[in-house]
Amino acid sequence: MELEMDTFVIEGGRRLAGRLRVHGSKNASLPLMAAALMCDDPVVLRDVPDLADIRNMLRLLAELGCHKTNEGGPKDVMCLHAADRSNSHARYEIVRTMRAGVCVLGPLLARRGYCRVSMPGGCAIGDRPIDLHLHGMRALGAHVSMESGDIIVKSPVGGLKGATIFLGGPFGSTVLGTANVMCAATVAKGRTIIESAACEPEIVDLASLLTKMGAKITGAGSPRITIDGVSQLGASGGGSIDHTVMPDRIEAGTFMMAAAITNGDLVLDNCPTDALLSTIDRLNAIGVEVEPIEILRPAGWVADPLRQAVRVTSGRVIKPVEVTTQPHPGFPTDLQAQLMALLTLADGNSVITERIFPERFLHVAELARMGAKIFRQGPTVIVSGVRQLKGAPVMASDLRASACLVLAGLAAEGTTIVNRVYHLDRGYEKMEEHLCGVGAKITRVSEKEVGE
C-alpha cells in the first residue's frame, strides 16, 4: 500500500488572491473508470485528476483485466481497455484501501454476469454499509451470497431482468449504490425504474458516459431514473468512447472557502457552479460573493453551467449560519468540515447538522486544538465564532477533515502542522502547490523531517 507520511507546515494569516483551475472530479472519475469494464472497446477519459484513489482504482481495474493503454501519454487522459475477462475478483487488499472499489460491482455483473467483491469495511466517517447496492442487484434477479468476507453476485440463468427498485435508505439514497444498479440495469431485459435514486451530478456524468456506450437512460439527476435494457454496450462503429470528466464540485467548494477564510479574492476556472447552488447559497448568507465572470471564449463556444469561471470575494465579517447536510441538491456532507473551519471565525453562533454520516466529525477535536469553540451533541454542532485561530499540530484520518484543517491553518495565527496528509492526497491534487500559487505559504515535508 502506498503510504506517504507527508506533513504540511502552514504559515497562516496570508490573504489568497489569484486564479485557480478546478480539476476533474474524483468522485465522478471512479465510477466512470469502473464503467470501462462494461464494454470491449477502449474508453478514453479526459481531465482525470492525479490522485491516490485514482491510482488505486487503476490497480484494481488492471487486476480485473482492464488496462490503461496510454502510459506515457498526457497525465490527465486515460485510455482504458477491458481486454481480458478472466478475473472478476476485487480483492480485500485493494478494496480496503479505497472503499469506492465497490463500484466495480455493477459493471462486472453487467458485462460478465458474475463478480466477487470484497465487502468494504467501515471507515473513519462511519459504518458505510452496502445493503442498498445488494437490494438493487437482487431486485434485478441477481443471486447474492457471502464467502470469506467477499460478496458474490451472479446473474440468473437468462440474465438480469428489469424491475422497479426503491433505493432510498435511512439517510436518503446512495450515490455509489445508484451507480451500481444503473450500470447493471443497462443490460437487464426490459425496463428498470430506480426510485429514490441519488441525484448527485456524478450520477449524471456516469449516465452520460453509459449513453455514449449505447445505454438507454432517462431521468439521471432526478430521483427517478428509467433504464431500458439493451443487449450489450460498445462504441458505435467499433471505435472508442470519449468522455471528459465533470469538474470536482468539492474541490471547487473547498477553494471557495479558502478564499472566504483568508478574506481573499480568487477566480476559479472550470467551476461547476450549477452543481454548487446550495453551497453558494450558504456562502452568500455568510457574506461571501460568488459571481460568474465573463472571459474571452473562442468562436463557437457554448456556455456550460458546469464549467464556468467565477470570482469569489469575501467581506471582512463572516456571518454565522445554520446548515444541514443533505443528499444533492442539498448542502454536501463532503463540504461540511471545510464550512465548519470557516464558521469558527464567524461573528456569532452557527449550527451545523450532519445528516448523511452522523459521525463525520473527526475535525471537531482538532479544530478545538486551534482555539475553536465547538459544542457537539449527536449529529449537531454549535460553532461559536472566535476572533482568531491559533496554529497547532493537528491530524485527521479523513480526507475532508484534513482539508478543513488546512483551511483553518491558512487563517490561523502562526504555524499549523497538518500531519498525515496522505488522506488529503486521496482527494486533492497537489493542494499545497495550487494554494501557494495564489499566496498561501505551505511546505510539504516528510514526517521524519518534522520530527528532527
Ligand code: EPU
Ligand atoms: N447507506 C446505507 N446503505 C447502503 C449505502 C449507503 O445505509 O447500501 C448510507 C450510508 O451509510 C450513508 C448514506 O447512505 O449514511 C449515503 O451514503 P452513499 O452510499 O451515498 O455514499 P457513497 O456512495 O459510498 C459517495 C462519495 C462520498 C460522499 C457520499 C455522500 C464517492 C467515491 N464517494 O459515497 O465521498 O460523502 O457519496 O455524498 O463518490 C469523499 O469524497 O470524501 C467521500 C466520502
